[in-house]
Amino acid sequence: MTRKLLALSILLSAFLLGFSNPTFAAGSEEDKTSFIMHHVKDSHEWHFATFGHTHVTLPLPVIVYSGDRGLEVFMSSNFQNHETHEFGKEYAHEGYYIDEHDHLGRVDEASFVELSITKNVVMMFIVMFILAWIALSAAGHYKKNGAVAPKGAAALIEPIVIFVRDEIAKNSIGPKYKKFVPYLITLFLFIWFGNLLGLLPGAANLTGNIAVTCTLAVLTFIITNVNGNKDYWKHVFATPGVPIPMLLIIVPVEIIGLFTKPFALMVRLFVAITAGHIVILGFIALAFIFESYTIGVVSTLMVTFINIIELLVATIQAYVFTLFTAMYIGGAVAEHAHDDHH
Amino acid sequence: MDLITPGSGLIFWQLLGFLGLLFILIKFAWKPMLAALEERESSIENALKAAETARNEMANLKAENEKLLAEARLERDVILKKAQDASNKMIEDAKAEASKQGAQMIENAKAVIETEKKAALAEVKTQVAVLTLEVTEKLLRKNLSDEKAQKELVDEFIKDLKLN
Numbered sequence: 001m002t003r004k005l006l007a008l009s010i011l012l013s014a015f016l017l018g019f020s021n022p023t024f025a026a027g028s029e030e031d032k033t034s035f036i037m038h039h040v041k042d043s044h045e046w047h048f049a050t051f052g053h054t055h056v057t058l059p060l061p062v063i064v065y066s067g068d069r070g071l072e073v074f075m076s077s078n079f080q081n082h083e084t085h086e087f088g089k090e091y092a093h094e095g096y097y098i099d100e101h102d103h104l105g106r107v108d109e110a111s112f113v114e115l116s117i118t119k120n121v122v123m124m125f126i127v128m129f130i131l132a133w134i135a136l137s138a139a140g141h142y143k144k145n146g147a148v149a150p151k152g153a154a155a156l157i158e159p160i161v162i163f164v165r166d167e168i169a170k171n172s173i174g175p176k177y178k179k180f181v182p183y184l185i186t187l188f189l190f191i192w193f194g195n196l197l198g199l200l201p202g203a204a205n206l207t208g209n210i211a212v213t214c215t216l217a218v219l220t221f222i223i224t225n226v227n228g229n230k231d232y233w234k235h236v237f238a239t240p241g242v243p244i245p246m247l248l249i250i251v252p253v254e255i256i257g258l259f260t261k262p263f264a265l266m267v268r269l270f271v272a273i274t275a276g277h278i279v280i281l282g283f284i285a286l287a288f289i290f291e292s293y294t295i296g297v298v299s300t301l302m303v304t305f306i307n308i309i310e311l312l313v314a315t316i317q318a319y320v321f322t323l324f325t326a327m328y329i330g331g332a333v334a335e336h337a338h339d340d341h342h
Numbered sequence: 343m344d345l346i347t348p349g350s351g352l353i354f355w356q357l358l359g360f361l362g363l364l365f366i367l368i369k370f371a372w373k374p375m376l377a378a379l380e381e382r383e384s385s386i387e388n389a390l391k392a393a394e395t396a397r398n399e400m401a402n403l404k405a406e407n408e409k410l411l412a413e414a415r416l417e418r419d420v421i422l423k424k425a426q427d428a429s430n431k432m433i434e435d436a437k438a439e440a441s442k443q444g445a446q447m448i449e450n451a452k453a454v455i456e457t458e459k460k461a462a463l464a465e466v467k468t469q470v471a472v473l474t475l476e477v478t479e480k481l482l483r484k485n486l487s488d489e490k491a492q493k494e495l496v497d498e499f500i501k502d503l504k505l506n
């Protein structure tokens with residue numbers, strides 16, 4: 001197994017180098033590493049590969065809403081140079097442009113809201129589709145066979161469902177865990193699938209995008225605080241056992257604490273996944289910078305190694321996000337007699 | 343598109359998509375799945391409980407059987423002992439009866455013998471008396487003829503008598 005993997009890596013590295021050297025060899029040092037940030041960030045188009053001067057790209061819809069012009073839909077290819085497929089201010093279309101940093105702008109500088117189906121949105125729908133497909137076929141198994149031993153998709157999903165229910169929800173939330181299990185399972189599976197599919201070559205860095213982690217963290221924040229009981233709010237605004245003058249300091253700290261929790265969730269997932277992608281791409285970039293087959297082979301071996309670690313990270317980060325969500329909810333719904341502690 | 347500035351479009355679609363996913367999965371996947379899991383877990387638990395109950399019942403039954411067996415054994419022993427005693431008693435009784443009867447028979451025999459003996463003696467006495475009478479008669483007759491001869495005769499008779 002290991003030997004096969006090694007052989008495969010070397011073959012792949014040789015293949016990649018042979019293909020990509022002409023493309024990158026010509027450019028400057030910055031060109032050789034620019035693809036890293038390009039991959040990590042969201043984009044208005046889905047760029048798969050470049051062979052010489054041919055770009056294999058999926059143009060995506062650009063949707064804009066503005067107060068004066070209403071809802072407008074374009075394609076990202078409208079904003080490109082038809083020869084080089086480069087974005088730029090000079091390729092403006094219907095009053096909008098996408099600059100060289102893939103940033104949408106309006107020529108007359110008026111305000112607008114962007115609702116484009118970007119690369120990450122497409123990736124998100126792919127992840128959701130796969131997840132829904134697996135989950136629904138797993139649920140179909142129970143509908144068809146009743147409460148029997150799992151098979152197929154159910155055998156894949158069931159251990160995860162049980163793990164989230166027993167190890168995460170039951171342990172961290174306590175007796176009122178049942179209500180939150182479906183959210184936690186969806187959260188775990190969405191992040192996990194997003195992390196794993198994001199590792200595929202050519203895939204988008206969905207769970208390493210701050211907008212995605214931000215949305216998930218905000219959902220957790222809303223669920224936590226909507227379900228917060230009397231004890232929870234009392235703890236924030238009138239921390240028991242603290243002298244009244246001290247409350248002047250404690251209450252602001254507690255209120256900031258409410259927001260730092262989801263903020264930490266957001267940043268942790270974003271950083272962990274993005275950093276992993278940057279490391280992998282950095283190793284690949286080494287081969288182009290040094291223009292050496294030896295470095296190429298070594299860096300490909302390293303990439304294989306990091307990829308295996310990333311599989312682990314993908315699972316751990318999904319687990320950690322779900323676990324902390326459960327702990328925050330647990331803290332909000334816990335009924336405790338708290339006269340003696342704190 | 344910046345690295346650390348969340349894009350409005352992505353937030354919008356992510357929120358919409360995730361809420362949609364949440365709704366669909368909760369309604370059509372997690373609820374039936376969790377219900378099925380719970381049902382299965384409770385059925386397994388019930389089966390385990392039933393097995394436990396059955397095991398306990400089996401143990402109880404076995405204990406009861408053993409108790410019954412022990413009781414039966416005890417009863418058998420008692421019955422056997424009683425039978426033994428009864429037979430012993432019967433044998434003793436029979437023996438006693440037999441010896442009693444034997445004694446009775448011996449007693450009877452003795453009585454018969456005594457009676458016979460008495461009868462025999464009576465007979466003998468009668469005979470002696472008859473003989474005596476006969477002797478006396480003969481003596482008397484001889485006495486009438488010869489004194490000497492009479493004497494001799496008496497002596498002879500007496501001699502005879504002694505010999506007898």
